[in-house]
Amino acid sequence: MEYTLPEQFEEFADARKAGFLRVKGLKEQGGKVAGVFCTFTPTEILDAAGFVSVSLCGMSDETIPAAESHLPKNMCPLIKSSYGFALTDKCPYTYFSDLIVGETTCDGKKKMYEMLNDIKPTYILHLPQGYDSDPVTIWTNELRRFIKFLEEKFNVTITDEMLRDAARKRNIQRQTHLKLMELQKQCPPPLGGMQMYATMEGVGFVFTHEERVAKLNALRESVETNADKNQFAGAKRIMVTGCPIGGVLGKTVKAIEASGGVVVCFENCSGIKAAYQMVDTEAEDIVKAIAERYLQIGCSVMTPNKERMKMIPKLVEEYKVDGIVEVDLQACTPYCTETFKVKQLADSLNIPYLAVETDYSQSDSGQLSTRMEAFLEML
Amino acid sequence: MKYFIGIDIGSTCAKTIVMDENKQIVHRLLQPTGWSSVDTAQAIYAKLEEMGINMKEANVVATGYGRISVPYADKCVTEITCHGRGTCFVYGSQDLTVIDIGGQDTKLISVEAGMVKDFIMNDKCSAGTGRFLEVMANTLGLRPEELCQLAAQGSGVSISSMCTVFAESEVISLIGRGEPKQNIAFAVVDSIVKKVASQAGRLTLGKTVCLTGGLCEFDYLCESLGKKLNVTVNTNPDGRYAGAIGAALSAMNVRK
Structure with missing residues (x-):
């Protein structure tokens, strides 16, 4: 099948052009692309349905002015940026998505997805947001509904065995990723947070399981053999927590590391939070096992968010953390409120x-x- | 004689303190920062030399938002640490809470045993800062100190907007409807006090609360802040130099 590029393709910078051509190539070979936004997305199901899942979270302010023609000004920049990319055809992954998958997490995303559906078909999974009302049953039913939708819409069959296989593979990816991040438990840590984050981002746009695992392993080996073990000797060990921070790294992580600190641990979505829990692949009901795994994610949309409150003390100890820096995005009500x-x-x-x-x-x-510097002077 | 110099280049004013080896303050300089902190830093250098200080020998620590524009500084330290240290020196106490209302930001710093324990700074917004007061004073055709004096005689009006730009238009409509100036002045000060008090809610206030920064000489502001926080807010003529004093004290630890 032939796929066309956006009208303004020739105006794009080289890296963006390369991204577009790469996804176009994937689609022309019969690949299906699912655009996802959140750590709660059950990627096992998309894997089993033969989709490549890619994150569509917008990390740049480039498309925010366009987004603000539809969305309010006082809204999370990640939501605006993501929507802006869809609106302006500037993101290859959004542009070539066969389906976008969203969850009812925060209010901003929920309402944005309604509008996104007018640009690209968007499927919404209804995530239960607490632990008191049998969330496992609700979420398991939601996952079954999603499976049925994919089977009917895309004419595929998703068997339990396929889900089990996908879950095993995802577990391996998570363990491999975790092993890489756990190198930072060393004193001093072999990598800076900026370097570690770059490795996490790089893996997000690798399309197959085998490539992803190979890349993560290669990265770990390269750090173990090549990293300058003393580059962060004596630096204060910082844990970063809060919202997704890909769009504000320079102002936060880089600033911490320019002031005598080193980020040893990201509790955020793209960090440990996304890799820590495994699916019980031997469970009798694999869909339920997948549902249970995702409900252990300590996101602030959960009320109360007990998993995050358990995770933070654990990571403080494991990573010998000297100070915690919470980075939240403007107007993110759940995270900003939870700072207290x-x-x-x-x-x-x-x-x-x-x-x-x-x-x-x-x-x-x-x-x-100034704040990061003062915080480090205080430690 | 060896001198220890602290230079605090804030968004509005540049403050310089010269100390001798016995921690005696021998000079205080105050000047507007102007549009270029690099030029300001050079002007301070020239002035100090003129006063007979051997700048090559002196230890210099720079602080404030313009701290990186002082090429002859031996070290830069943030204004949070310097204000903590300087305030302890000025008030002779090692355990206190500093409220610094600066030109572009307001900070609350809690100090225990002479060390900064925690701090809060306003997010990118000028509500509750010196700039807010300055803009409102301008709109009313007053100098900031006049506004504060006048506020003591006012009552009964409040400004609901925390945003400087919106609050300015709110003030303009108050003027338009003929509200007496002292009542508007009252509302302006009240708005700053409320904003600072809400920030204070996120920090444990110590027994001694000290106001530093350019507004610390405005008695009525201190008084209203004290009432709102239910503490005595201490002030001192050296309060506006607290950051520079902290920097000069830091300069004593610099080895050259």
Whole structure:
């Protein structure tokens, strides 16, 4: 089948052009692309249905002005950026998605998905947001509904055995990723947070299981043999937690590492939170096992968010953390509100805690770096 | 004589403190930062030399948002650490809470045993800062200190917007409807106090609360802040130099 490129393709920078051609190539070989936004997306099901899942989370302010022609100004920059990319045909993965999969997580995303559906077919999974009302049954039913939808819409068959196989593979990917991140438990850590984050981002756009695992293993081996073990000797060990931070790394992680700190652990979506829990692949009901796995993710859309409150103290100990920096995106009600509870938790652990709220612009970079510097002077 | 110099280049004012080996303050300089902190830093250098200080020998620590624009500084330290240290020196206490209302940001710093334990700074927004007061004073055709004096005689009006731009238009409509100036001034100060108090809710306030920064000489502001927080807010003429004093003290630890 032939696929066409967006009209303004020739105006794009080389890296973006390459991205478009790569996905176009994948589609022309019969590949199907699912655009996803969230750590809650049950990728096992998409794998079993023969989809390649790619993250569509927007990390740049480039498309925000376009998005603001439809969305409110005072809204999370990630949501605006993602929507803006869809609206302007600037993201190859959004452009070539056969399906976008969203979850009812935060209000902003929920409402944005309704509008996104007018640009690209968007399927919504209804995520239960608490633990008191039998969330496993609700979420398992949602996953079954999703399986049925995919089977009917895309004329595929998804068997339990296929799901089990996909879950085994995803578990291997998670374990391999975790092993790479766990190198940072060493004192001093072999990598800076900026370097570690780059490895995590790179793996997100690799299309097959085998390639992903090979790439993660190769990265780990290369760190073990080549990294300068003393480049962060004496640096204060920082844990970063909060919202997805791919769009604000320079103002936060880079600033921490320019002020005598080193980020040893990302609790955020693309970090440990996404890799920590495994699916019980031997369980009798594999769909239920997948559902149970995802419900252990400590995201602030859960109320109360007990998993995050359990995870933070554990990581503080495992990674010998000297200070916690919470980075939240502007207008993210769930995370920004939760800072109060996380501060109380940090106080009880006797670990200094700093929370900042920021967006994708550069206007507050001076203020943020002062805060990061002062926080490190305090440690 | 060896000197220890602290230079605090803020968004509005540049403050310089010269200390001798016995931690005695021998000079205080104050000047507007202007549009170029690099030029300001050079002007301070020239002025200090003129005063007979051997700048090649002196230890210099720079702080404030313009700290990176002081090429002759031996070290840069953030204004959070410097304000903590300087305030302890000015008030002779090692355990206190600093409220610094600066030109472009407001910080609350909790200090225990002379060390910064925790701090809060406003997010990218000028509500509750010196700039907010300055803009409102301008709109009312007053100097900031006049606004604060006048506010003491006002009452009964409040500004609901925290945003400087929106609050300005709110003030303009108050002027338009003929509200007496002192009542508007009251509302302006009240708005700053409320904003600072809500920030204070995220920090454990110590027994001694000290105001630093350019607004610390405005008695009425201190008084209203104290009432709102239910503490005594201490002020001192050296309060606006707290950051520079902290920097000068830091300069004593610099080895050259």
